[in-house]
Amino acid sequence: MDFGFTEEQELLRKSAREVLAERSTPAVARAVMESETGFDESLWKTIAELGWCGVAIPEAEGGLGLGWVEQAVLVEETGRAVLPAPYLSTVGLALPVVLLAEPGEMRSRLLQGIASGEMRVALALTEEDGEWFAPLKAAATKSVNGYTIEGRKVFVADAHVAHELLVVARLDDDFAVFAVPAADTAITPLPTLDRTRRLSEVRLDGVTVGSERLIASGKSLGWRPADRTALVIAAEQTGVAQRVLEMSVQYAKEREQFGKPIGSFQAISHKLADMLLLTESARSHVYYAAWAIDEGTPDASLAAASARVAGIEAGRFATAEAIQVHGGIGFTYEHDLHLFYRRAKWDELYYGDATVWRERVAELIAAT
């Protein structure tokens, strides 16, 4: 048994933290929030050049050929820095589907595009009802040149800056995933509470794509992409929780009321201890799940779902209590805490909330 990181993994974390400390400051996040496009081109270039999009992509497809442990290390760090870039949407939501798609030219094109950072890909799954793992209305039909897709996708993360959309639509008695050029669809950004990660409505009014753009079927994918996505979001939540915990501990040491640091009041110190407990628990779950996915262990799905639940708990509790520990200053727009609070809320409600994932855990443990 060894639950420690390799030297390379430690190095990856260290270099990521350094880069992010310089390039992904709260000021950069605020600029992206306020901007029209919600996108920082030069920041994305930095990420692309570092190869961060290709961490979990095989070398043969232009990636770094590492695994989900390394991917989790990176996302924990980007969470810690509330990275305002369409990174999680690409590597956390879209990439798992592409990696598990049928081998072929389209998959290679997508993987290589993602690995190089030249292609941003968004997952267009949910519809009007906001349900994650539910029957879909969007439907594809076979046509002469390929498939024609009709439907409306809602809550699509970072669609407004994506090149390709992975559109999930009904096909015969299954569903299928199509790679659709974003330019062929009508994308309307929606006012999102985390404006560094905007949601959009995507309309597909009879968009026709070639048959090579059908990259996967529902039956072949199963829950495997969802395991990876759950893991990645949980890693981000861990990073968010860790950062607000650090901010709060620091503040509790400095801020004095009644002639003492507020951290000396147990009402405060116990909150901080609970934050640590939840954050460490989420972190343990995340790295176990990452390892389990990399190794393909039989409990990988259960581990990922558990990580998701632990991540939600940590992110929600830590960001809420961080505001409380900070008092009035924590409730201001000027203070950075709300950036983390918004990100944690996004992570909590996106891709199935705690209820959905606890239910998934329950199903899996009941089946054993």
Place this chain on the structure above:
Amino acid sequence: MDFRDTAAEAAFRKDVRDWLEANKPSGAVAGLGVTEGRVGMLRTWQRKLHEGGWAGLGWPKEYGGRGASLIEQVIFSQEYARAKAPSILNVIGIGMAGPTIIAHGTDEQKHRYLDKILSGEEIWCQGFSEPGAGSDLGALRTSAVVEGDSFIVNGQKVWTTLAHIADWCILLARTDPTAPKHKGISYLLVDMHSPGVEVRPLRQMTGEAEFNEMFFTDVRVPRDNILGDVNDGWRIAMTTLLHERGTLGFALATQAEIVLGEAIALAKKTLKAGRPAIEDPLVRQRLAQLHVEIQAMRLNNYRALTTVMRTGIPGPEGSLGKLLWSESNKRLGELMLEIQGPAGLLEGSGYAGDNGEWVYRHFRSRANSIEAGTSEILRNIIAERVLGLPKHK
């Protein structure tokens, strides 16, 4: 015991309800903040309330109030919440400054200030908190030094709600720096248009600028503008803080009841795992728990009211009520977004329930356990003053 309205109370309730129905601004939305775009509407609304005789309900008639009984005030605040009437712009004037002036002011002060508070002609703010004095209000450092027939005020205040539109401020300042913490403070009424007063808006995490920083540089305040005696300000401030709660608890409990009703309606039309969220056992459990908490709030309030009506002395329920409301309201805010799933992440979109107002309410609720006494401080008060536990040293 009897929880029903008496005939007179029922008649009063009907009057209030009819008047509000006929007069409240169309498209009125409760629970939203005092944002720039809403100030004009809120001013007009307060004037209308005043003309209708509904502002300062509990104030004596001689000061422009209605001299209404406590129970009538409660009925009004319940009906007000039920009608979803917009917040009262001069809430600090009517709820805090006015009652303190009535309790401690001179006749001249009462005539000068009270009527304009009710009509909303003069808006008030509360300058208590400072950067170094939040929970520990007694540590405040803003100074007031007597010079001729004036106080010269210097210092900084923070989190001052409405200061950006306020005409007057109830200000706590230190007049004797050598006295023990709570003994050297005076309670001043400061004209916000005086030279040397600078207000800088602060945005809240909701994105709205509703509170401010205030800087006082050699601000001249006439000596007559003191409430009570020099160095007796702490005692007077306690009157203000008592009134900060007042019958507000009833409005908050009714408001929470209404929002819970909206949450139930939303849960009926929102799908979760393929069926209406209202059928989801977890959603049901949480809605049920909130119902129990909100009813506890309402009933605790009634019990407190009866205690006051019988003995004239408020019981410990005030701190309990604020604590329960803050914590429940935060949970209600969380549930409102959760029921919606990803639509809960949208501010102002047709895909979000209630057009995204719930995102605002959710964010705003995060301050509930900080403003008007943090939950930690309330628990300390309950532990020390109600339960008689030893003080933390």
